[in-house]
Each structure stands twice: as structure tokens, then as C-alpha cells.
Amino acid sequence: MVVTVDVATQRGGVMAQDRDSARDAEFSVWMTARQPALLRTAYLLTGDHHGAEDLVQNTLAKVYLSWHKVRDQQAIDGYARRILVNENNSMWRRAWKKRETVSSVVPDWLPSHDRYDEGRGSALWTLVQTLPKKQRAAVVLRYYEQLSEAETADVLGCSVGTVKSQTSRALATLRSQADDHGLTRADHLGEEER
Secondary structure (H helix, E strand, C coil): HHHHHHHHHHHHHHHHHHHHHHHHHHHHHHHHHHHHHHHHHHHHHCCCCCHHHHHHHHHHHHHHHHHHCCCCCHHHHHHHHHHHHHHHHCCCCCCHCCCCCCCCCCCCCCCCCCCCCCCCHHHHHHHHCCHHHHHHHHHHHHCCCCCCCCHHHHHCCCCCHHHHHHHHHHHHHHHHHHHHHCCCHHHCCCCCCC
């Protein structure tokens, strides 16, 4: 009788390992597919490659810890974006962030260039960086990630009206400062030339 229990226990252990392996494989496939997009969004939110990498790493760790709870595969991207934005908003509060030191040693890696950038993106990005965090997050999610107002509100944890007002204020600021940064309104900020 003891041998039967041990065999059953071993089978249960093997089945649990199989489930864990399948879960890890599913997560790896999703992570491989979504990591570049998460990294681009994180960069737009932080304005810093290293900060973006840290932000994505924290986001992926949190998604992995909750992976076994996922029932709706379609909701994973939205869940990850929400974690990304929340982590970005809370990063400045962390004590370890203040203890980081800058190194003169450049890491041995090749920079990745966003394929949507047509050479004028750096001036626009400089301008977007001047926006307050909430307005910047609204602009990144609405226009870069191309989320609807409702999806953006869900990710930011606010109302649709707040998304509209934050986006409207951000665009007004961007439009008023576009000429000072060498940008034309028609090319970058959604306005027709008149």
C-alpha cells in the first residue's frame, strides 16, 4: 500500500512539473513576442534605455508571477501595459532608484532603433519629454500604442474623461511648442497645413 502512495505521489509530482513546464513555455512564447513592444513603450514612458529595460524586467516578473491566473489570453497585453504604467509611476518612489550610480563604462550592446522613426522622431521625442508624466502616459498609450480612449483609461486606472482632458492638454502643449522645436504641425501633431 505504501508503494502505491509513493507511485501516486510521484505521478502527481510529474503532472505538476508538466503543468509548470507548459506554463513556462507559454509565458516564454508570449514574452518573446511582446518584449520588443513593451521595451519601446517603456522607453517612451521613461526616456531612458536603462530605465526602460528595468521597467520591462519588473513588468515581466509581475506578469510571470500571475501567469497561472490568466484565463483570457486576449487580456494579457492590456494587463502587462497596466503593470508597465503603474511601475513607471511608482519607480521614482523607490529608495534603490536613488542609490543608483552612473558608470563611465559603456555596455557592449548595439542600440535598437524604432522602425517607426523616420529621422524626425528625436525632435518630437524631446518635446514629448517636456510633458508631465500623466499627459505623457496618455499620449504614448493613445497615439503610439494606438489604444482607444477606453483602453487607455483602463490601463491608467482613470476615467475616459480624464484621458480626454490629459490628451487634449498634452496635444495643445505639443502644438504650441512644435515650431520652437523645428516640427511642423501637419507632419507630427495631426493637423492639416492651412
